[in-house]
Amino acid sequence: MPRAKRPYRYDLHALYTQNFLGAKSDTAVAEHLGTCKLRATFAVCGQETWRAGTDAITQDGLTFVGVGPARQDGRGSAGVSITLSHLASSAWDRANREKHDDLGSRLLGIRLEV
Numbered sequence: 585m586p587r588a589k590r591p592y593r594y595d596l597h598a599l600y601t602q603n604f605l606g607a608k609s610d611t612a613v614a615e616h617l618g619t620c621k622l623r624a625t626f627a628v629c630g631q632e633t634w635r636a637g638t639d640a641i642t643q644d645g646l647t648f649v650g651v652g653p654a655r656q657d658g659r660g661s662a663g664v665s666i667t668l669s670h671l672a673s674s675a676w677d678r679a680n681r682e683k684h685d686d687l688g689s690r691l692l693g694i695r696l697e698v
Contacts, residue, residue, distance in 0.1 A: 599625070608634050620669065
């Protein structure tokens with residue numbers, strides 16, 4: 585007797601990467617977070633944010649985590665980020681917001697507990 589087909593259950597998570605070509609202002613980050621919400625992304629890894637220092641900005645449940653050089657001169661350079669959806673932000677919270685931002689201005693790691 586053939587076995588009845590059951591639908592498989594799995595989660596699809598949209599992961600993206602983006603070259604910011606500069607997201608120095610909080611307004612640019614806010615616009616990025618709005619776009620991520622509209623596109624229903626799980627996470628976005630960003631390069632060339634040109635932001636100084638480390639920061640974590642939360643808006644409407646989404647979180648932008650960034651790291652860059654201690655100081656930016658002129659146009660800016662380097663800087664990376666990870667943008668987390670509400671679901672990914674919750675997973676980061678469960679991992680006690682573990683973040684590795686001491687590896688330079690071009691490398692950032694976070695741990696998610698899903």
